[in-house]
Amino acid sequence: MVPPATSPEWLTPLFLAGKEADVTALFGRLGMAALLGFLVGMQREHSEWGMPGLRTFPLITLCGSVFALLGLSFGGWLPAAALVCLVGLLFFPHYLRIRRADPDPGLTTSVAVILMYGVGALLVLTRIEVGVVLGGAVAVLLQFKPEIHRFAEKLGDEDLRAIMQFVLITCIILPVLPTRPIDPLGVVSLFNVWLMVVLIVGISLGGYIAYKFLGTRAGVYLAGILGGAVSSTATTISAARQAGSDRAQQNAAAVVILLASTVMIGRIFVEMAVVNPAMLKTSVIPLSILAVATYLPANFLRLPQDRDGTRLIAEHQNPTQLRSAIYFA
Incomplete structure (x- = not known):
């Protein structure tokens, strides 16, 4: 039985007509x-x-x-x-x-x-x-x-809502958008714009899930890294509020904010690599300098709290806030 000529490339039967079986x-x-x-x-x-x-x-x-x-x-x-x-x-x-x-x-x-x-x-x-x-x-x-x-037991209603929102924008909206430009200059493609929305929400959602399952056991450093993966702005606000209510946590809050900002620069690298890889050639050096300059103060502020288990965990809400992602895209 010969497969039809329109069969997909991955559908390649082992036996083909007129050829001896291997x-x-x-x-x-x-x-x-x-x-x-x-x-x-x-x-x-x-x-x-x-x-x-x-x-x-x-x-x-x-x-x-x-x-x-x-x-x-x-x-x-x-x-x-x-x-x-x-x-x-x-x-x-x-x-x-x-x-x-x-x-x-x-x-x-x-x-x-x-x-x-x-x-x-x-x-x-x-x-x-x-x-x-x-x-x-x-x-x-x-x-x-x-x-x-x-994993399923730890997910709350808001977490499931966030995951389903990501499924909505990725599996339902993205595939139906046109890939051809819609403007007279041939620049704006709805598919590419929405792909940026998917990328931003996906990074935030992935960081949020990691934060939810690891953050409650994390120390100051992990709180900053995971918080930056979710939202560096939300992490900065939350850490500053906790430091304001407890002055003993001010240095720890500074570490969290600096690490979150460093991770935010890493997120920019990822987004540029997906959207416009050509920009990496001119941007990798200044962004790397900025990341190092942001990280070094956090490294010098290593605290005794990191060793005795003191935790400073920022409280994050549902990360799939589409309005900010669409504005950025």
């Missing part, structure tokens, strides 16, 4: 399918006793590869029928577990089984990197279940 490459892909299945099965064997594990998952990925290869010759109905049979086999263990005292059978392993079947098919039908990345992602998601749940 047996070495075929066994390499099948071996990778078994390896990824073994990796996921080892994780499931360790965490979910009584579910598909170390032997079953390699068989599932190999099953996906074999039926995908057969589908090239006999039609796509064959791997689809095999998938239906696999789903049917998964139903009976769930049915038995539901009838027991514990009515929660859990769907994670079953979804992983179906997904690894698809990974096995991708490994022989597409560029091998696609299947490897997906298979590795499945193993990582399964392994870091406690950390993912703790």
Whole structure:
């Protein structure tokens, strides 16, 4: 079966009409399918006793590869029928577990089984990197279940709102904006302008999340670095207010403000590298001098509070304030 001429570049079947199959490459892909299945099965064997594990998952990925290869010759109905049979086999263990005292059978392993079947098919039908990345992602998601749940539990309503706002401006608004210039001079592109909004909000949101999960345990230096990643202006105001109410914290507040300003210069580097890389050649020296001149006083103001755990943490609000980002863009 010859793939259509309009197939995307990454969709390159291993067997092409009129060419002899590369047996070495075929066994390499099948071996990778078994390896990824073994990796996921080892994780499931360790965490979910009584579910598909170390032997079953390699068989599932190999099953996906074999039926995908057969589908090239006999039609796509064959791997689809095999998938239906696999789903049917998964139903009976769930049915038995539901009838027991514990009515929660859990769907994670079953979804992983179906997904690894698809990974096995991708490994022989597409560029091998696609299947490897997906298979590795499945193993990582399964392994870091406690950390993912703790992350979700720490997020409040405002944090979720900030993340969803970032998804809105990145995944919904940005793709539909025109890339062609809209002005008579051919300079202003709505896509490029909004890309700057996404960049600014993304940097602030990333710093805010790091601040939220590390800031409560951070000392003075980390408070300044993370605060600068979120908002150097907000960090400066908050640190100054805390220093005004506690004179013993004045030097610590100065360190936080200087570090936040230094990180702000680093943010300028990132934004210039994305928007106009050519400007870096003329700007790297003056910006570097400014960053060093801003950082050195903070280095000389190293305080005993840094060693005994005194914390000066600026309080930040939702960083996805679109108005300021749009003004800057």
